[in-house]
Amino acid sequence: MPRQGTVKLSLPVLLLLTVFALAAPAGAAAPVALSQVPVPEPANLGLFVQDKNAAIRLGKALFWDMQVGSDGQTACATCHFHAGADSRSRNTLHPGVDGKFDNGHSRSNADLRGDDFPFVTFAVADDRTSARTVRDDRVGSQGVNKSRSLGINTGDKVELGRIVRDNEFHRNGRNVRQSTGRNAPSVINAVFNFANFWDGRANHYFNGVTPFGGMDTAARVHINTGNGLAQLDLTRQLLTNPYALDNASLASQAVGPVLSDIEMSWIGRSWPEVGRKMLTLKPLANQQVHANDSRLAPWRVANGLGLNTTYSAMIQAAFRPEFFNSPALVGGYSQMESNFSLFFGLALQLYQATLVADQTPFDRFLQGDNGAMSERAQKGWSIFQSGGAACFACHIGPELTGASVSLARAPGEAGLIELMTMGNGALANYDIGYYNIGATRTNDDLGRGGRVTLNGLSLPLSFTGQWFERATLPFNPVAQPGCINNFLANPPTICPPTADTITRQAVKGAFKTPGLRNIELTGPYMHDGSMVTLMQVVDFYTRGGNFHAENLADLDPFINTIGQLQGDEERQEELVDFLLALTDERVRQERAPFDHPQLIIPDGHEERIAGNPKRSRVLVDRMVEIPAVGANGRPAQGLPPLRPFLAPAGMSSTDFHYQP
Numbered sequence: 001m002p003r004q005g006t007v008k009l010s011l012p013v014l015l016l017l018t019v020f021a022l023a024a025p026a027g028a029a030a031p032v033a034l035s036q037v038p039v040p041e042p043a044n045l046g047l048f049v050q051d052k053n054a055a056i057r058l059g060k061a062l063f064w065d066m067q068v069g070s071d072g073q074t075a076c077a078t079c080h081f082h083a084g085a086d087s088r089s090r091n092t093l094h095p096g097v098d099g100k101f102d103n104g105h106s107r108s109n110a111d112l113r114g115d116d117f118p119f120v121t122f123a124v125a126d127d128r129t130s131a132r133t134v135r136d137d138r139v140g141s142q143g144v145n146k147s148r149s150l151g152i153n154t155g156d157k158v159e160l161g162r163i164v165r166d167n168e169f170h171r172n173g174r175n176v177r178q179s180t181g182r183n184a185p186s187v188i189n190a191v192f193n194f195a196n197f198w199d200g201r202a203n204h205y206f207n208g209v210t211p212f213g214g215m216d217t218a219a220r221v222h223i224n225t226g227n228g229l230a231q232l233d234l235t236r237q238l239l240t241n242p243y244a245l246d247n248a249s250l251a252s253q254a255v256g257p258v259l260s261d262i263e264m265s266w267i268g269r270s271w272p273e274v275g276r277k278m279l280t281l282k283p284l285a286n287q288q289v290h291a292n293d294s295r296l297a298p299w300r301v302a303n304g305l306g307l308n309t310t311y312s313a314m315i316q317a318a319f320r321p322e323f324f325n326s327p328a329l330v331g332g333y334s335q336m337e338s339n340f341s342l343f344f345g346l347a348l349q350l351y352q353a354t355l356v357a358d359q360t361p362f363d364r365f366l367q368g369d370n371g372a373m374s375e376r377a378q379k380g381w382s383i384f385q386s387g388g389a390a391c392f393a394c395h396i397g398p399e400l401t402g403a404s405v406s407l408a409r410a411p412g413e414a415g416l417i418e419l420m421t422m423g424n425g426a427l428a429n430y431d432i433g434y435y436n437i438g439a440t441r442t443n444d445d446l447g448r449g450g451r452v453t454l455n456g457l458s459l460p461l462s463f464t465g466q467w468f469e470r471a472t473l474p475f476n477p478v479a480q481p482g483c484i485n486n487f488l489a490n491p492p493t494i495c496p497p498t499a500d501t502i503t504r505q506a507v508k509g510a511f512k513t514p515g516l517r518n519i520e521l522t523g524p525y526m527h528d529g530s531m532v533t534l535m536q537v538v539d540f541y542t543r544g545g546n547f548h549a550e551n552l553a554d555l556d557p558f559i560n561t562i563g564q565l566q567g568d569e570e571r572q573e574e575l576v577d578f579l580l581a582l583t584d585e586r587v588r589q590e591r592a593p594f595d596h597p598q599l600i601i602p603d604g605h606e607e608r609i610a611g612n613p614k615r616s617r618v619l620v621d622r623m624v625e626i627p628a629v630g631a632n633g634r635p636a637q638g639l640p641p642l643r644p645f646l647a648p649a650g651m652s653s654t655d656f657h658y659q660p
Helices: 011-019 052-064 249-254 271-278 311-318 340-352 361-366 375-385 463-468 534-543 569-580 585-589 653-657
Strands: 120-122 132-134 147-149 161-163 221-224 229-232 417-421 427-431 451-454 457-460 599-609 619-626
Touching: 052 311, 052 340, 249 340, 271 340, 311 340, 361 375, 375 569, 417 463, 427 463, 457 463, 534 569, 569 653
Parallel strands: none
Antiparallel strands: 120 132, 147 161, 221 229, 417 427, 451 457, 599 619
16 A cells, blocks of 8 residues: 555554554555456566467476476376365375374375374364374375486486485385475466465576576576577566566476476486477377367367477477577587476466466455355455454455565555564564464474575575675575555554664564465365365464464464454354355366366375386386366366365365364
8 A cells, every 4th residue: 555644653652553563564455356456477578478379388288298207207287286286195295394204104105084184283173272282294295206317218208217215205115206395385376476385485587497586696598699599697687687587486486396306307307308308209198188178179189199299399389489499509408408497487387377266256246246155254254354363464465365466566565575573572574475374383394484505505585584694695685674654554554763773584484375265175274284174274373373382483473362263163164164255166167277188197106016026116106097178177078076185075065174
């Protein structure tokens, strides 16, 4: 909201108001329907992309193509096939910070059960003073078997590699697929995030190669100038660089998992190798493409297996020629191979930018349809907005997240770094949209407060950390602390006289506030996947978190007992009813743009050894088919709608999510 005029207040009043300053970002506004929010996109996209629709087709093919993984079986979609998230329940456990699975049947290749959740339990679910039991396991996504890259075999989807003994993920003396230490967020509506991943490491500036934007000073793409190839740095001199790709965190996100030696890659492979492999393979060669696919149908081969084109042709149709048309080599790779990360990132961003779920009952309600939400859901919406529950302090605006592009760009927003009174009453700087809510102990996963090693330097992920370490960084921070007085807000936001001298940071254990649309379908919940029903989430917030006392120094001040909900089952259920009104039926039924090619996913392992028992180091994969779905969605093919994670057959979604 706009800056307000100066108001003179006595120091005692000023300090009192400071204590009660709202944790929500200053640019917050009442929500409108999500359809009214422009989909973020780099303003200079035309310098790279010559045909946006062709780039979207390329992005959809690459996102769903299992050949991208080193094992020839792991696509980006493998962890994002169910309402944009991952609903697999076997071999998804990660042992957590202690490296040990925490109960009798928890182990590698175990099946998750409803009674495993929540991982932190209280004798009275909505009372944090009652007896507590803690498991520090995580629910992640299974990736690849731990292997070392030995290069590619041209024309073969499976790369050359050697299995490496895995001391963490194994069963019966054999390796199983690794699991990530965080739950996979939904890619639907992710385009509205200013930064992506739970810790925000996918930078809003895309450097063309890695997730880290200007933090990675070695990232370069190659452009044909007409006088030969030149290296192009997309993230230097951001204010004057015509090639700087802002609003591009989805492109930054897209290039991360492909080289992750847990998620998709053998240890040590490179982007040019990925490019060389994929440019020799037929797109989606081993997967059925539906005859009515909303983007790919015209290029579908007659028998449905793959596309009647090549990735080289798709790149040439989508991108400007100066990024692929040079005959010169770069380290032994063609320009197209060398720039494959650029094509991959931008194409996936443009495809995922079409995955906007903005036709929910809640959105229709915001557009004036009072009958779109039930009376109970409307009561839940009132609770959601109320000062007592304060859900709307973090899940703010049309996107229902303080980590959105529109909030970061809001005219009245103080900046990407703001001051907030933390749970212990002390002021600190924090990154807007990232909060420590006490789901896990602060030091178990530092989240936004973590660091990454790039080019031999340990660098802070947070904008706050980068600002306060700016003297030692090889790049210029993109944000600095800001605070805007807003005396007319309710409650007022008052910047303390010492705002410019406060150097304390509150970024440890903070994670991105997710948008909430389709939350009914995207469990398990939280960055650690430790809750399975929406009532468990409501109980968590009602009691004031799992680790309130332990995390107090970094804790969001709104994580406290919610008196209006504690012990009131009816009001808690009304809040759940509101959350259920955030589901877009197109997502539930996988109607366009949420239709997709066939996917064969590894869902844990058979309890037997693959191949010769004397030689094999891995268990046999258990493969499950996700059928191709056309533009008309699942009903047109006689397929049932998507269901909540671990919801028993025959139980309604409402009854399932009411369970504590």
